[in-house]
Amino acid sequence: MAASGTKKPRRVMLILEILILIGLLVVPLVTSDFHTIIATRMLLLAMLAISFDLCWGYSGIMTFGQALFFGVAGYVAALLANKAGYVQIWGIVPICMLVGLVSSFLIGWFLLLGKRTPTIIFVALGTLTASYAAERLVAGWQWVGAGNGMSVWDFMKVGSYELEPGPVFYYVILGFLIVAYIASRWMVRSQLGLVLAGMRQNEERLAFFGYRVQRFKALVFSFSGMIAGLSGGLYAFHEGFIGPGSMGIGLSTYAVLYGLFGGVGTLLGPILGVGAIETIAFILSDIDALKPYWPVILGVIMLIVVAYRPTGIMGLIVTDRERIGSFGYRGGGEPDAGGKDAKEDTDGTA
Amino acid sequence: MDDAIKLIFDVMAFASIMVLVVSGLAVIASLMGIFNLGHGEFVLLGAYTVFLFREWGLPIWLGMMVAPFVVGAFGAGVERTVIRRLYAQPVIAMLATYAIGLIIREIVRGLIGGQYYAIEEPLSGSFQLGGISFSVWRTVIIFATVATMIAAWMFLTRSRTGLQIRGALENPALARASGVSTPKLYSVTFAMGAALAGLAGALMVPLFSLSADLGVRFLVQAFLSVMLGGIGTFIGPVAGGGMIGAMVPGFQWLREIPGVAEQVSPVMAEVLVFVTALIIVKFWPNGLFSAGRR
Numbered sequence: 001m002a003a004s005g006t007k008k009p010r011r012v013m014l015i016l017e018i019l020i021l022i023g024l025l026v027v028p029l030v031t032s033d034f035h036t037i038i039a040t041r042m043l044l045l046a047m048l049a050i051s052f053d054l055c056w057g058y059s060g061i062m063t064f065g066q067a068l069f070f071g072v073a074g075y076v077a078a079l080l081a082n083k084a085g086y087v088q089i090w091g092i093v094p095i096c097m098l099v100g101l102v103s104s105f106l107i108g109w110f111l112l113l114g115k116r117t118p119t120i121i122f123v124a125l126g127t128l129t130a131s132y133a134a135e136r137l138v139a140g141w142q143w144v145g146a147g148n149g150m151s152v153w154d155f156m157k158v159g160s161y162e163l164e165p166g167p168v169f170y171y172v173i174l175g176f177l178i179v180a181y182i183a184s185r186w187m188v189r190s191q192l193g194l195v196l197a198g199m200r201q202n203e204e205r206l207a208f209f210g211y212r213v214q215r216f217k218a219l220v221f222s223f224s225g226m227i228a229g230l231s232g233g234l235y236a237f238h239e240g241f242i243g244p245g246s247m248g249i250g251l252s253t254y255a256v257l258y259g260l261f262g263g264v265g266t267l268l269g270p271i272l273g274v275g276a277i278e279t280i281a282f283i284l285s286d287i288d289a290l291k292p293y294w295p296v297i298l299g300v301i302m303l304i305v306v307a308y309r310p311t312g313i314m315g316l317i318v319t320d321r322e323r324i325g326s327f328g329y330r331g332g333g334e335p336d337a338g339g340k341d342a343k344e345d346t347d348g349t350a
Numbered sequence: 351m352d353d354a355i356k357l358i359f360d361v362m363a364f365a366s367i368m369v370l371v372v373s374g375l376a377v378i379a380s381l382m383g384i385f386n387l388g389h390g391e392f393v394l395l396g397a398y399t400v401f402l403f404r405e406w407g408l409p410i411w412l413g414m415m416v417a418p419f420v421v422g423a424f425g426a427g428v429e430r431t432v433i434r435r436l437y438a439q440p441v442i443a444m445l446a447t448y449a450i451g452l453i454i455r456e457i458v459r460g461l462i463g464g465q466y467y468a469i470e471e472p473l474s475g476s477f478q479l480g481g482i483s484f485s486v487w488r489t490v491i492i493f494a495t496v497a498t499m500i501a502a503w504m505f506l507t508r509s510r511t512g513l514q515i516r517g518a519l520e521n522p523a524l525a526r527a528s529g530v531s532t533p534k535l536y537s538v539t540f541a542m543g544a545a546l547a548g549l550a551g552a553l554m555v556p557l558f559s560l561s562a563d564l565g566v567r568f569l570v571q572a573f574l575s576v577m578l579g580g581i582g583t584f585i586g587p588v589a590g591g592g593m594i595g596a597m598v599p600g601f602q603w604l605r606e607i608p609g610v611a612e613q614v615s616p617v618m619a620e621v622l623v624f625v626t627a628l629i630i631v632k633f634w635p636n637g638l639f640s641a642g643r644r
Contacts, residue, residue: 062441062445110632114632114635116635116636118635120441120444121385121444122577124385124387125387125569125570125573125577126628128569128570128573129573129574129628132566132567132570133570133620133621133625136617136620136621137617137618137621139617140615140616140617140618141615141617249566253448253452256448260445292460293456293457293460295452295456296456296457296460298452298456299449299450299452299456300453302445302448302449302452303432303446303449303450303453306442306445306446306449307432307435307446310442
């Protein structure tokens with residue numbers, strides 16, 4: 001409270017959060033069901049984008065295979081519905097999160113927790129390989145529909161209420177997105193987040209301080225996989241379909257794009273990125289001449305963002321200082337002092 | 351016995367392609383510290399050049415001769431316009447190459463319309479040797495690879511530019527201090543790496559069919575090869591590429607063993623290659639052939 005003067009710049013972010021929340025809340029009220037369904041898909045993709053941001057923006061794990069966890073969970077959800085006839089949301093959601101968590105932990109354990117510190121490139125291409133291999137495997141596996149994927153005919157159920165794509169489904173997904181966002185935000189603003197910020201700045205120094213850097217990375221990676229799994233499972237029910245493309249490098253690339261375009265290391269950026277890219281895609285999809293070249297345009301956008309505007313959209317709106325923010329207090333000691341210390345430590349990070 | 355010789359011959363042909371792809375990737379990665387994520391698409395571009403020549407009604411072999419130069423020039427252009435700006439941040443440069451790869455892949459997809467095109471061999475047929483028939487084109491691939499590798503080796507060890515490249519690899523700051531223009535070297539190297547990819551792409555189109563997603567497959571395999579062989583030496587990536595290149599068809603042939611084919615589908619065999627390679631890398635994180643350096 002006393003330090004409100006120094007915390008002033010932090011407000012832009014908060015205002016932005018509130019504005020986006022209000023915006024998202026009113027979408028189904030002001031648009032048709034058709035547009036609401038498209039907006040729901042964007043929310044699901046936003047969760048995937050957040051999970052990418054946690055990896056790349058906060059812990060320096062370049063993941064080109066984030067869709068893997070999304071797709072695996074989606075397939076599990078589709079299999080539960082089609083083969084076991086189980087569609088209760090209370091079961092589907094935890095199972096999908098668990099699937100995402102376990103699969104990302106296994107990949108993370110393999111890629112990150114080795115004898116030798118893995119390079120960014122090793123992790124990037126390792127995740128790419130995993131995603132590519134998974135896509136190939138699923139596309140050739142008859143039991144899960146091979147290249148055609150699987151349709152999910154049943155709606156997800158809450159008790160006996162059937163959750164059809166539409167406004168209600170939208171609010172359910174929005175609820176999950178808010179929970180995922182708050183959980184992620186809490187994590188990156190806690191003392192753990194401070195360690196992650198230190199890692200981004202100088203991984204070696206953190207390691208010399210005695211932090212087991214790779215374990216932190218594996219932890220964040222697993223957490224992000226859990227969020228990706230959550231969105232994947234819900235996506236399968238929302239779209240009524242899951243295919244090999246949902247776990248391959250195509251969607252993984254999109255996750256990277258959303259994150260980079262919106263601005264990594266902000267959590268809010270990926271949501272904006274999904275909104276911007278998917279809206280443009282939706283408008284352009286009416287123009288037939290441009291349609292086949294849309295992915296090319298995306299590539300050009302990515303190139304420009306990477307080379308000229310590494311902070312993405314968020315970089316235009318908020319200052320670096322606010323983007324990095326402050327971190328939770330250590331237990332004991334005076335809260336304000338802790339807050340200031342944390343800030344001083346990280347002000348130099350960009 | 352005859353079958354075994356034929357199998358080894360075929361495996362060698364596939365391994366040769368991989369050696370070409372990987373050497374291009376490795377020369378860029380070891381000198382500049384940038385892992386070119388668009389390398390697979392450079393291969394695709396080489397293949398597409400050949401396809402274009404066929405579309406225009408020009409001889410295919412001409413397309414194959416031109417492809418390395420086209421892709422090399424393209425690589426030089428990319429280096430000039432994008433990569434050069436990002437030498438200080440290798441990770442950002444990597445993302446940029448990924449974006450470039452994405453652009454190439456999607457343009458090619460738009461141009462060929464998501465189809466698969468088979469391109470015939472410029473030298474078809476086979477010849478007899480000791481009662482065994484060998485495909486002429488695969489022989490050409492093997493010899494072209496060997497010749498290219500020898501040329502590259504000679505270039506690196508005998509020529510003045512090669513000496514400068516090795517110097518810059520050892521110690522860039524000292525190389526610059528000695529009056530070697532490292533940016534120029536990087537340009538040459540990047541173009542050379544791209545040209546090797548283009549050559550590989552051009553030579554291999556008759557064996558694989560042309561499709562937009564061709565590059566991804568080569569990128570993944572090339573990555574595993576570099577990891578397997580280790581970086582920084584000449585022999586490491588080449589040997590790694592040979593191993594991965596041999597494993598891919600090799601695992602497919604393992605399915606010939608009675609009882610295996612029912613259990614393992616062709617796709618499964620391909621994925622098993624990845625798994626095997628990653629497990630080897632897990633236990634030998636420096637690669638199998640790295641000479642104690644990095």
